Amino acid sequence: MGILLRWLGAFVLLSLTFNPTRWNYVTWVQENFSSQMALSVFLGLILGVAYMVYVVATLRSIGAFGIILVAAIFGAGLWVLHDWGLLSLENRNLNLWIGILALSLILGIGLSWSILRQKLSGQASVDEIEG
Structure with a gap:
């Protein structure tokens, strides 16, 4: 359940930032930056911190090769889905x-x-401490 929640958190974070609808941070900032500059910056910083948590954890756990x-x-x-005719990639949205x-x-797996x-190996992971 925890793994699903981590993936869902990454999906929500990415969707809140940008998606093909008009309900996302990027579109909102483009429309409201001049009248809501302080809120735009504040929300952008919160999103930035959330991305930092996900990206740093992903890079530390699976690295660039894993990504x-x-x-x-x-x-x-x-x-495979496209080759079997189950998926058409012509729809931009x-x-x-x-x-x-x-x-x-990627972010959910990394986190x-x-x-x-x-769970697979039975071995716990610990952070290395440089001293």
């Missing part, structure tokens, strides 16, 4: 949602990787 590997697996899955899904899966590895 590329998860993205490649997701891309290959899309290729659908493509954006698929991109949000892919990025949220949950130590939990997954512990």
Whole structure:
């Protein structure tokens, strides 16, 4: 359940930042920056901190190679679905949602990787302390 919540958190974060509807931070700032500058900056900083948590945890847990590997697996899955005729990539909005899904899966896996590895291997992960 915790892994699902971490992925859902990443999906919500990415969707709040940008999505193909008009209900997202980027569109709201474009329309309201001059009248709501302080709130725009405040919300942008909150989003920035949330991204920092997800991105740093992902880079520390699975690294750049892991990010590329998860993205490649997701891309290959899309290729299979497209090749079988189950997915058409001509709809721009659908493509954006698929991109949000892919990025949220990468961030969710990155944030949950130590939990997954512990459950699969039975070994706990600990941070290395440099001294």
